[in-house]
Amino acid sequence: GTHHWIPRSQRLFGGQIIGQALVAAAKSVSDNLYAHSLHCYFVRAGDPKVPVLYQVDRIRDGRSFTVRSVRAIQHGQPILICQASFQMLQPSPLQHQFTMPVVPPPEDLLTVEELIRLYLSKPDLAEKYKLGLNKLLANEVPIEIKPVNPPVFYKLTASEPKNLFWVRARGYIGEGNMKLHCCVAAYVSDFAFLGTALLPYPGYRAQFAASLDHAMWFHSTFRSDEWMLYECESPWAGGSRGLVQGRLWRRDGVLAASCSQEGVLRVKPVTRPSKL
Ligand SMILES: CC(C)(COP(=O)(O)OP(=O)(O)OC[C@H]1O[C@@H](n2cnc3c(N)ncnc32)[C@H](O)[C@@H]1OP(=O)(O)O)[C@@H](O)C(=O)NCCC(=O)NCCSC(=O)CCCC(=O)O
Numbered sequence: 001g002t003h004h005w006i007p008r009s010q011r012l013f014g015g016q017i018i019g020q021a022l023v024a025a026a027k028s029v030s031d032n033l034y035a036h037s038l039h040c041y042f043v044r045a046g047d048p049k050v051p052v053l054y055q056v057d058r059i060r061d062g063r064s065f066t067v068r069s070v071r072a073i074q075h076g077q078p079i080l081i082c083q084a085s086f087q088m089l090q091p092s093p094l095q096h097q098f099t100m101p102v103v104p105p106p107e108d109l110l111t112v113e114e115l116i117r118l119y120l121s122k123p124d125l126a127e128k129y130k131l132g133l134n135k136l137l138a139n140e141v142p143i144e145i146k147p148v149n150p151p152v153f154y155k156l157t158a159s160e161p162k163n164l165f166w167v168r169a170r171g172y173i174g175e176g177n178m179k180l181h182c183c184v185a186a187y188v189s190d191f192a193f194l195g196t197a198l199l200p201y202p203g204y205r206a207q208f209a210a211s212l213d214h215a216m217w218f219h220s221t222f223r224s225d226e227w228m229l230y231e232c233e234s235p236w237a238g239g240s241r242g243l244v245q246g247r248l249w250r251r252d253g254v255l256a257a258s259c260s261q262e263g264v265l266r267v268k269p270v271t272r273p274s275k276l
Pocket of ligand 1: 210
């Protein structure tokens, strides 16, 4: 595996490692099998200077379900362990899902880049904020995001640990095969996910944040290069960790995938200049 976007932390983006691990697992199963879940642990930081080797163990080929175990390796040591399970299509009368939240369509909302440009155009914006916003703009990620409730940059207001945004992979993937869309969704699902746990704490900034584990369940067909609504919430934080859960919705209201993640979150208070 080679690298795309590298986060500022200079450790490999977790979503990239999961997505590539799923590519590796999917290559070892037959075409009539579809990914339905994966469970991963991030055990070491990924090194952006070298590629990643994905080693797949064929755990079991069953009649309906097939399980693979993948180790992502760098410098001879695992950085991620991932179990992925595939199933042949087996329709059933048992079928239900939650209802997608009602939100404005992506066409009515601005991308993160457009929001940043809007902020940068404000004449009274302090120089130090301009620098930070320009850095964010230069941070070219292969994902497009349209927040439903755009953040007010640099305003220290606590909010509920809930976040809603439209998301899609940049560029055109096409119908392609469903396995590829699942791999791209795995990439997308890790982006800005753990940050949901920090929303109630604007007085603190993350000194060290990294995902510890990530699980996903794929429910229906979808296209990761088309807008999906990512509904994220954090039901709990404690012990220097935060738990986040997410649902990826197709824009027609079909639940495409569910995700869960726990991450280590070590924070320090934001220091504000004295008003005296
Ligand atoms: C999670 C860890 C770090 C756990 O390993 P560990 O040996 O147990 O490490 P550790 O003791 O936690 O140390 C890590 C670091 O935390 C420091 N530390 C330790 N205790 C404290 C403390 N009380 N206060 C403040 N700092 C503390 C340690 O000194 C370590 O710092 P250092 O790395 O030496 O600078 C490791 O397993 C690991 O690195 N796993 C990989 C995690 C990862 O890379 N995940 C994927 C990337 S994260 C991501 O992609 C999310 C992106 C989010 C987004 O951009 O939206």
